[in-house]
Amino acid sequence: MMKKKMKKAAALTAAAVLAMSLAACGGSDDSKGSANDGADANTPEDTTGSNDGADGADSAGEDAADGAEAGGTDFSGKKLTIGAWGGNDQESAALNKMIEEFEKSTGAEIELKVYTDYNTQIQADFVAGTAPDAFYIDGSMFPFYSNLGMMEPLDKDEMDGGAFYENLLSAFTAEDGTIYCIPKDVSTLATYYNIDILDKVGVKPEDIPDALDDYKAFLTDLQSKLDAEYGEGQVAAMTYNQDMSRNLYILEADGDSIIAEDGKSQLSQPGIVKNLEFMTDLAQSGCWQTPKDLGLGWNGEAFGAGKAAIMEEGNWVYTTLKNDYDVNFGVKEMPTYKGTQYSMAFTVGWGIFANSSEKDLAKAWVKYATGVDGMEIWCSGAGCLPSRADVAEKMDVESDPVWKVHSDMTKIATPWQKGTTIDIVNSNYQNFGPAAFKGESSAEEAMKKVDEQANSEIANAQ
Numbered sequence: 313m314m315k316k317k318m319k320k321a322a323a324l325t326a327a328a329v330l331a332m333s334l335a336a337c338g339g340s341d342d343s344k345g346s347a348n349d350g351a352d353a354n355t356p357e358d359t360t361g362s363n364d365g366a367d368g369a370d371s372a373g374e375d376a377a378d379g380a381e382a383g384g385t386d387f388s389g390k391k392l393t394i395g396a397w398g399g400n401d402q403e404s405a406a407l408n409k410m411i412e413e414f415e416k417s418t419g420a421e422i423e424l425k426v427y428t429d430y431n432t433q434i435q436a437d438f439v440a441g442t443a444p445d446a447f448y449i450d451g452s453m454f455p456f457y458s459n460l461g462m463m464e465p466l467d468k469d470e471m472d473g474g475a476f477y478e479n480l481l482s483a484f485t486a487e488d489g490t491i492y493c494i495p496k497d498v499s500t501l502a503t504y505y506n507i508d509i510l511d512k513v514g515v516k517p518e519d520i521p522d523a524l525d526d527y528k529a530f531l532t533d534l535q536s537k538l539d540a541e542y543g544e545g546q547v548a549a550m551t552y553n554q555d556m557s558r559n560l561y562i563l564e565a566d567g568d569s570i571i572a573e574d575g576k577s578q579l580s581q582p583g584i585v586k587n588l589e590f591m592t593d594l595a596q597s598g599c600w601q602t603p604k605d606l607g608l609g610w611n612g613e614a615f616g617a618g619k620a621a622i623m624e625e626g627n628w629v630y631t632t633l634k635n636d637y638d639v640n641f642g643v644k645e646m647p648t649y650k651g652t653q654y655s656m657a658f659t660v661g662w663g664i665f666a667n668s669s670e671k672d673l674a675k676a677w678v679k680y681a682t683g684v685d686g687m688e689i690w691c692s693g694a695g696c697l698p699s700r701a702d703v704a705e706k707m708d709v710e711s712d713p714v715w716k717v718h719s720d721m722t723k724i725a726t727p728w729q730k731g732t733t734i735d736i737v738n739s740n741y742q743n744f745g746p747a748a749f750k751g752e753s754s755a756e757e758a759m760k761k762v763d764e765q766a767n768s769e770i771a772n773a774q
Contacts, residue, residue, distance in 0.1 A: 386418065387673050390673050391421045391422075391670070392421070392422050392673045393422075393424075393444040394446045395437075395444035395448065396426055396448050399694070402694055403694040406694045407424070407690070407694075408424075410681060410686050413685075414680055420673055420676075438460065438665075444665060445670050445677075446663065448660050451483045451484065451658065451727050452735075454483060458486045459732065463666055464492070464663070464664040464666045464674075465491065466492060466678070470679075471491070472683065473494070475700045476700045477498070477699060479657065479723070481494075494678055494682040495660070495661045495682065496659075496661060496681060497687070497696035497697060498659045498696070498722055499627050499659075500627065500725045501558070502626075502627070502644070503622065504641055505622045505643075506641055507642055508640045509547065509621045510621055512541055513540075514537070515537065523649070523651075524647040525648075527594065527600075528597060531597070531599035531600060532597055532599050534622075547619055548599070549620075549622065550599065550621065551601055551611050551622075552595075553602065553611060556570075556738040556741050557658075561649065565654075566583040566586070570584060570730065571737060576763075580762075585756045588755040588759065591749070592749050592751070592755055595749040596750075596751050606620070611624070611629070612633065624646065626718075627697060630715075645721060653724055656725055656728055657722060657728065661682075662677075662678045662681055664678060682699070684702060687699070691703065697719055736766050736770055737766045740766040741762050744761040744762045744765070745758055
């Protein structure tokens with residue numbers, strides 16, 4: 313027993329070292345943070361969508377009052393601690409509504425612990441044995457946490473696992489098939505276009521190619537028309553994000569993995585370099601620009617301000633465009649690349665502390681929070697997409713054309729996740745990749761530098 317405890321302590325010590333390495337390399341605590349230019353990783357307010365916050369939560373809460381999904385069990389006198397990162401007002405209202413309904417139906421008391429530096433602080437709680445009974449785990453960080461031995465295995469049938477989109481549940485399933493978290497929501501990427509800008513230069517939304525392979529010719533022509541109408545460089549044909557969380561599917565389109573089985577970076581493989589060259593060619597043509605190229609912070613700002621005709625962005629931008637900008641826009645599905653349609657999915661799950669003294673209550677909470685009623689409260693209030701089809705149907709997401717497109721992307725989306733070293737690899741990709749996009753370095757040279765530096769950092773963290 314003593315040897316087993318010593319091994320677990322050693323694993324957590326190693327985890328803490330790796331966490332510091334991830335933080336030093338600029339790793340994000342939340343995938344949405346890395347997916348959004350400049351978004352706060354621990355306050356995923358960019359996930360807000362088209363719903364009306366607390367009003368949606370109140371409406372859904374009425375359906376939850378019977379407590380059916382809380383298991384109908386009396387937990388009077390019991391106390392459960394749940395851990396989460398901070399959110400915006402809509403998210404806070406939705407989570408508080410869930411807590412209120414759960415307490416009402418079970419008699420239990422819920423204590424919410426809000427972390428400000430999530431990955432660092434919850435790992436410290438793991439080491440100290442003071443972690444919450446149930447807590448958030450971001451999909452991108454799941455491979456890391458699943459190796460620590462700190463999460464309780466969950467039974468698929470007990471947690472109604474068959475109701476979730478398979479790709480999202482898989483994101484929280486370890487290599488040995490053990491499920492450790494249940495996805496509570498998801499956000500996906502879609503293609504946004506400014507109807508008025510396109511109309512001004514004689515371009516129709518249906519002219520936007522369905523295949524990314526055809527974008528260069530289209531965007532180059534569009535850029536020349538925009539320059540003629542608005543002045544050279546005043547409006548970009550399209551903005552993009554250089555973060556790997558946005559273009560992983562392009563890099564790996566030929567079946568090559570950016571990370572080897574041992575966790576080492578292998579971005580300099582010929583197939584990956586070739587796909588990167590497709591992107592750098594687009595960027596160097598001048599029709600595919602980052603928001604930074606335009607002097608702006610993120611895609612939503614550039615698009616909302618009328619500085620970009622087209623962008624690829626997550627559903628978190630919807631409320632921003634509606635509330636902060638006067639822009640006439642439409643949304644279509646993500647394009648195919650090399651014959652396959654892709655999107656990226658950003659998901660968060662609920663996990664349970666393996667050393668919790670209230671595991672039955674924690675399971676009841678997770679079942680409720682990821683069940684039909686609890687998830688409806690959360691997604692309606694916070695503006696996220698449901699991670700299960702029956703909730704999407706109950707929320708009637710298809711009645712909103714924007715939500716429908718993002719929801720349709722869920723099934724084919726690639727969850728943002730790639731082993732335990734992705735933060736280090738992505739950080740170096742962002743450090744050395746821009747030189748290739750600007751034409752200051754070849755794609756192969758840049759990726760060799762990524763591999764060399766990332767693998768050095770990975771070796772030092774082990």
